[in-house]
Amino acid sequence: MPLRVSGSLPGVVQGLAAAALFGISTPLAKALLGTMPPLLLAGLLYAGSGVGLGAWLVIRRLIARPTGEAPLVRRDAPWLAGAVLFGGVLGPALLMLGLAHTPASTASLLLNLESVLTAILAWVVFRENVDRRVALGMLAIVIGSVLLSGSAGGPVGLPWGALAIAGACLCWAIDNNLTRPVAGGDPMQIAAIKGGVAGTINIGLALLSGYRFPHWLPLLATGAVGFIGYGLSLVLFVLALRHLGTARTGAYFSTAPFVGAVLALVMFPELPGIRFWLAGGLMALGVWLHISERHEHEHVHEAICHDHRHRHDIHHQHEHDFSWDGKEPHSHPHQHEPLVHSHPHYPDLHHRHNH
Secondary structure (H helix, E strand, C coil): CCCCCCCCHHHHHHHHHHHHHHHHHHHHHHHHHCCCHHHHHHHHHHHHHHHHHHHHHHHHCCCCCCCCCCCCCCHHHHHHHHHHHHHHHHHHHHHHHCCCCCCCCHHHCCHHHHHHHHHHHHHHHCCCCCCCCHHHHHHHHHHHHHHHHHHHHCCCCCHHHHHHHHHHHHHHHHHHHHHHHHHCHHHHHHHHHHHHHHHHHHHHCCCCHCCCCCCCCCCCCHCCCCCCHHHHHHHHHHHHHHHHHHHHHHHHHHHHHHHHHHHHHCCCEEEECHHHHHHHHHHHHHHHHHHHCCCCCEEEEECCCEEEEEEECCCCCCCCCCCCCCCCCCEEEEEECCCEEEEEEECCCCCCCCC
8 A cells, every 4th residue: 555645735735825825916916006116016015025924923933832843044045045036036026017018817827937937947957857747737838828928919029028927937937946945944934034135125126216105005005915925825835845846836836827817807807819718728738737647656765864844754753852742743853764665746855856
């Protein structure tokens, strides 16, 4: 009897929840573009994320609520800095620029490119396993995105709005892969740092460019959208990374544009053409191929020492060198002994082996 994957279902739920929260933020950000320039909007969205999660962390510390999460350490800094640069500074700025020149429903679906680029980087750079089913799903999403790019431009010239959104997707793909090595740390701390730093940089650049803060009502609305669509979404995304790996989490996250597209069609008087529906069908097929994947084989766990939130499951059968009250989940540096077994699995924190 093969072992069941420990914790894969929570990862699926967390990935889909992250996608839903981010998906609704895209058309809402499109609505807010009329009240402020794109660069300032990007900064305020991330600032809302950083401030909201930062306040949450302070409250959590004041009430001394244990979470069992492992704190970030110095060796995480380079990975987190790169993630902030690409995902928190360049990515949102390009997205806001693209939204200013692209219909909201089309932009929402075009964001599916992020999952494809994330998977390609995970496959090529980090050697994460991507089988034929996942590759076919990526191909379907790429074809759908190409259809949307061709319909997103003006009457002449290149579709600059679509290209800007594609650039944002590439930045977030790099961000996702750079976040993977630190996914064992406290996800709220990761998201708060990324939001606070990215928001400060983008707002600073906007103010240096001569822009000014909007009226208090759109300012608060932008902060709320950022907290939910960028902050909480990122917390859930990091949690999903632990269970599913980068490529699979990106696949689940690619459902975000469908949520955004539905909301956009309700909010904005747009009548999408046949390309929109054809592209949506291709992307839906790609997502289904990713979600329905099953990966199982005999594999070897090498000896490793790391720190993350865990329970004493099949992959955590270690002793404690400190007084333990028996509460789970908890975090502490622990050693994994070599192990050989077979069960369905994803490239999570404990299954990053070669094939």
